[in-house]
Amino acid sequence: MYSDADAAALYDLLNPWDPERWSGDAFYAELVMAAGSVLDVGCGTGSMLRWSREHGHVGRLVGLDPDPAALARARRRADIEWIDGMAAGAKWEAEFDLATMTGHAFQFLVTDDDVRASLGAIRAALREGGRFAFETRHPRARAWEAWNPSNATDITDAAGRILRVWHEVEAVVDGAVTFTGTTADPYGTVLRVDRASLRFLDVLALDAFLAEAGFEVEARYGDWQRGPVTPVSQEIITLARRP
Incomplete structure (x- = not known):
C-alpha cells in the first residue's frame, strides 16, 4: 500500500513550489517576503515557508496543519515553527503581519461553523492592519x-x-x-x-463571512496577474485586512 509518508512525498512532486514557474506561487512569495511574521494555515509539507527561508526571509514563519505526515516532511527545516492543528483551534493573539491559505486550502472549510471559527481565529492571530491572503476556485x-x-x-x-x-x-x-x-x-x-x-463559495458568500469575522476586503482578483473577477474567472483570490 501507499503510506501517508509516501502520499506526502508524492504531493510535493505533483505540486512543486516554484515562484519562477508558477504565477500563483509568485503572488504569495511577494506577500510573504514583504511581511515580518507569517502564519501559513494549512501549510501541508511547508514548501512555501521553506522556500521563503531559503530565499532570505529572516522573520517569524509558522506553519499550521493537521496532517502528521505532511508536517514530518515540513520539519526537515528546523528554523520554522511547525504546529499540528487546525485554524479553528488556533489561539494566537495579534502576533502576525500576514496569514495565508494557499493551494485552495480554504475550500476544506465545508460547513458555516468551520468557516466562521477559522476566520475568527485567523483574524485574532493578526496584528492590527495585518492581512489574510487566500484563494478559492470560482464556482x-x-x-x-x-x-x-x-x-x-x-x-x-x-x-x-x-x-x-x-x-x-x-x-x-x-x-x-x-x-x-x-x-x-x-x-x-x-x-x-x-x-x-x-466547498465552492461565490464572492457574495465569501464577503459575508469575512465581514462577519471583522475583515475588510482590500483586494479581489480573478487570476494571478491581478485581473478582476469575471463570470469566466477560474479563481477568486482575496486579500483581506484586519482593521
Missing part, C-alpha cells in the same frame, strides 16, 4: 467537472515507482463537492484511495 468555472480518470496524471515518485493519480467526483451538494483521489500502479492496481470534500 462558475465548475472545476470539478474535469476531475475524472480521463485526466489522470502519470508520475515517477522518489522511490522510482511509476504511478497514476486521478480524481473522481462522488457528489455535488449545496456547493460542496465530495471526491476521491486514487493512486495506482501503471497496471491499474489501486494502492491508495483518499476522500475529501471541498
